[in-house]
Amino acid sequence: MKIVVCIKQVPDTTEIKIDPKTGTLIRDGVPSIMNPDDKSGLEMALQLKDEYGAHVTVITMGPPQAELILREAYAMGVDRAIHLTDRKFAGADTLATSHALAGALRKIDFDLLITGRQAIDGDTAQVGPQIAEHLDLPQVSYLQDLKFDGVKTFTMKRHIEEGYQMLEVDAPCVVTVLSSANKARYMSVGGIVDAYQKEVEVWGFNEIEVDEANLGLKGSPTSVYKAFARGLKPAGELYEVETDEAVGIIIKKLKEKFILN
């Protein structure tokens, strides 16, 4: 089995601060990490490798420093790492990003494509599903678990609002994974030492199969109108009363706000 995992380098949002004047993120000096959902996707692939001997490729699109997460992936145990980087990709929104990644994926043979559900810097959850559309592959998003029958069928447990949905899907397909799906393994010391002896393939526009009009700023229909920090909510009102009375108060409040009528 061949698996490709899409990963992204993101600022560690637990360390991030917001500039009170401009309302934008202060990225200076904020450490970069592998996006947590992607890391769980990678762990899922590596578990399939442990069990079935799958070949695992990771791919990322990003500036030169994004190489670091590919080394990290090597240190965790992947077999091949591809770094998609080109000035033509710069300024991409989710659509242009998914076009570039799909362009690269057309050049790679795989049975299963894994992405994280969403990246913590944008929280859009769009890139994985968009790639599936570009490549015309079946997709299952919000994966909590995945089992393989050893032949060609995956049993998937998909997180939905009210519970879980179980699905059986044949390869090839695309899945997006939640960070709660598993606990990603550590990089081992041996893995780290090896990671720096392995090659990271660098691919630009010429290495992939895509229409240039779909890339970068030109291929990005999204434009950000304004970014701002959400204001603090005012303090709530506290009632210490019996349940029946409390229910009455809640219903009255909801009616005042026209949420109930």
Add this chain to the structure above:
Amino acid sequence: MEKIKTVKGGQFLVQQSDPQNIFIPEEISEEQKMIMDTCRDFQEKEIFPLLDEIDSQKEGLMPLLMDKAGELGLLGISIPEEYGGFGQDMNTSILSTEVMGTYSSFAVAFAAHVGIGSLPILYYGTEDQKKKYLPKLASGEFKGAYCLTEPEAGSDANSGKSKASLSADGTHYLLNGQKMWITNGGFADIYTVFAKINDDKYLSAFIIEKDFNGITLGQEEKKMGIKGSSTCMMFFEDCKIPVENLLGERGQGFKIALNILNNGRIKLAAAVLGAAKKVISNTVSYANERVQFKNPLANFGAIQYKMAQQAIRIYTIESAIYRCSNDIQNSMHQLMEDGLLKEKAVIQAQKEFAAEAAILKVASSEALDYVVDEGVQIYGGMGYSTEAPMERAYRDSRINRIFEGTNEINRMLIVDYLLKKAFKNELPLLSASKNVVKELMSIPEFGEENTSLLALEDKLILGFKKCALLITGAAAQKFMKKLSDEQEILMNIADIIIDCYQAESLLLRVKKRIDLKGLENCSEQIAMCKVFFYDAADRIHKNAKDAANSIAQGDELRMILLGLKRFTKHSGLNSKEERRLIAKKLIEENRYCF
């Protein structure tokens, strides 16, 4: 490859050093950073949630954690690849030791295994011994321990009574005796045990497996701190050791024991550094959260002073640790280029910097004690409660001033190592000392006006070293071989030398950092340097004056005292403002951030 400029041990005292020649943590590679990340992940996910269980010595827990560390390769960082490890260099080994030092009970078990538990075999083992034991020590399948101390032989290690006698057929030794304070004793599989063969003058070393007959373990010791670390007595009664398990040559054991301690001391300093950074981070975040008089504690000047002082001491010792580890690494490469085998080169290089290792051991353990003490203080009542992290940190810190040679023994060693080098003509200490005296007798030169940013510190470091040389020279001349009887003076001299090494390492680091990161990113570091020098000038003056009054009299004393005053003259510093600047950064970042 560019030619490495190697410095010699002790040379810092008689020569000026170049910032470009030192290694600073700001320069660590991505690969080293990744290894540190793995260590940090391991600490936070595997060790931190279990601190109470570890301290209660839950059955089987510590060996299990060591197994996990082994799976990740953390036990094999310094073991060469041909013996199942990863052959990382000295700096990487020290960087990982630092992070693995965060939580002390585990840190001690870890350090004992990878240090004194494994290194004797790596450095002194035969090929067969290395092949047999090292891969299993690197993977964690075997846990290692080291048995030197006896009830009546602590600091005076060679006076041990354990005895090994060769059997009549010459196939094995029979070991009888008792060892104590054996770290990892409760679960180790392999012990390096020191004992005298027959009536030898010096110890020999043996590799003993736990399944050899005649070994009895004592109860776990009840200790003030590092309660999770296993510490046992061991009794040997006709323990049968095959002759091939003699480690190194007969009578070489004492030398092995001492050389292993050189490595142990710098590793201890690194582990202490890791623990201290965590304590400072906890302290700063508590000071930011805890509100009294409608203000977070961090707003109060008295608290800012303490936090700044914690940071200054830790940043300084960190500068000295990585300077020394890099010097050892360079020296080792030089020795290998000169034709020495790797293991021999490592031992030789570590021995070369034995005085520096002792300096680091003393300075780091005392810095950590300061950091935890003020940590408890800033936490106030909560600092005394077992609910908060400071109580454990305070207890765990104290052992560091005792093991790997007490700080008093180490202070004596600092002076002893340097004087030995001087008498062997390996270090021009005495001629440098005479030059200082000559300088004092002549008219002072004012030299060119130095207008650089750290001009005062540039001048002071020369003066500090002159104080050290002046007092060391005067003491050596007055007491000659009987200097070892004047322990109070030795303590003074050692303290001056410790301050010199720390001050210079800090100054060199800050200069290199300015080159690397630009002046605008170094304000707090410059402040730390200025404050350290300001305080060190008085400390050195006091130590040197105390020693001088016990060494010299009359005109000689007057001349020395005048010299000391001149060499430590400081034009003054608003240290309050400098400390506030340092504290401000800590408060903003809400953690140790330098």
